[in-house]
Amino acid sequence: MGHQEYSSEFKNQVVQFIIGRCVGGVPPRGTLKEAQLKFTISRQTCTRWWNAVKKQQQRGTSVQLVQPLECGSGFRLFKNNRKDGLIIPHTSANKLLRLRFTVESLEFDRILNKIRFMNMHNTIHIDEKWFYMTKGTQRFYLAPGEQEPHRTCKNKKFISKIMFMCAVCRPLFGVHGEVLFDGKIGIFPFTKQVAAKRSSKNRQAGTMEKKPIESITTNVVRECLINKILPAIIAKWPDGATKVLKIQQDNARPHIKDNDSAFREVAQQSGFSISIVQQPPNSPDTNVNDLGWFRAIQSLQTQTACNNVDDLVNAVEKSFHELQPETLDNVFLSLQGCYMEIMKVHGQNRYKLPHMGKAHLRRTNQLPLNLEVPVELVMEAVAYLRDQGSNHGLESISQALGL
Known part of the structure; x- marks a missing residue:
């Protein structure tokens, strides 16, 4: 049987469940067993993820488990001094862009030359x-000889x-x-x-x-x-x-x-x-x-x-x-697409709503969890904001992104 790969969202959901049960930073006896039964994962996988979290807590870094770049037997923990990847803390991402959108919901996950939105679950x-x-005017399709529906209202303007x-x-x-x-x-x-x-x-x-x-x-x-x-x-x-x-x-x-x-x-x-x-x-x-x-x-x-x-x-x-929940999830992907379009036009509203054929991609299991943002687009947005005099918070974000 091949090795099971898990998404970053799923891994972090498991460890957040364990953290929520901790007393004084230590999970009570039976917590890991409860987690593996709740999320249907093996004992070794649950223990490995929790050990990785404890190491992050000891270093004082934010707890985050990230999907590896290639198929393998685990996950990669990104550090701030690594050149091959970076997790941007939510508190820093809040200050990235001051265009038409708030950045509270904009979290990025950078891997090599790609930047992608994170899950927006919070x-x-x-x-x-x-x-x-x-409605004041409503269309009905009637069969031959069928009477038009009778509708009454005190005032069609109110x-x-x-x-x-x-x-x-x-x-x-x-x-x-x-x-x-x-x-x-x-x-x-x-x-x-x-x-x-x-x-x-x-x-x-x-x-x-x-x-x-x-x-x-x-x-x-x-x-x-x-x-x-x-x-x-x-x-x-x-x-x-x-x-x-x-x-x-x-x-x-x-x-x-x-x-x-x-x-x-x-x-x-x-x-x-x-x-x-x-x-x-x-x-x-x-x-x-x-x-x-x-x-x-x-x-x-x-x-x-x-x-x-x-x-x-x-x-x-x-x-x-x-x-269906899938309909709501599709709208969140559209939201990410709108963020990208807003960045392209420097905060203006002269753009068309993006379409990516989400229904077809979902049926064929090709729909991404989060959209990827070109590094060049982020660099252009940061440069534009600097030209406009909006420098607050941009320097630390540029350093974090390696821009």
Whole structure:
């Protein structure tokens, strides 16, 4: 039987699971056995990976296991003084580029003359979107003699709608392609319960009804983050994965800042350290929700006829949960492609969304985990930023990259 090769993401998921069980830096008895059973790996492989991690901890370097360049019996640990490879710490990569995108989600893994994005598993993308009860104009394909569907609405210019807050992160897949974590934190409607003022054929006066919240204020957003999104993250986050997370949001006025005291109190519970980072202004292509995830949800939601608020909420939530994790993972690859296109045009928006035929590549097992970035492109972006006077943090990154 040939030697089994494992991805960097899988190796680091295993060691993070062990680290999460450690007490005083030492895993309790039976932890390695638990890890090998949970991830279906051999005892020798699990021990070898953990020994490598202990050596990294002793040197004081960041814990990171990296896939070897060629097939072999293990993995390569990259050091800062090695010329043949480099892992850029996340804290340094944050300062690489100040173009139209935030670099919190940009992590690079350099091997020889290639630079590639790392997995982006520690960033949760949140965004809001209005979902409508129906469309003003909708196309139907009818059989000969079939009557056109009857639709009514009080005013076609003011169709009922609800705003939803969606939170997603990149899915996790096992070594054989099995879904370990679907990345879908949740989609939450901005609604409220209101007592009916008058009786009707549908309900009596005083009956509690679900109504949309039409004015989305800072307090409403804070309540959604603290009472819905953060508990969902803590409840759904996979065992062994890093608990140092970032929530990326856009610059809408009602959004809270990372220094919000109420948010910080909840975001530091259960061993988690969750912070908020801002999406660059006027840059929808740097958020996976805007980039294609909302479109995928809406394409399913519009197939359901909705007559009231409850119908619309159920249709959106059902569409959200029916989408496959592979669809979400594809959008994250598109996000990496957009980052590259933004670098090519020096932070402008005069580019076309990249297409790479992800569905075909996934069917043929040729889809890369992360896209490769030409070294020349990074060098050009760094040089451009220097010319613009944006030198903060560039020197250390250039040295780390060997540019």
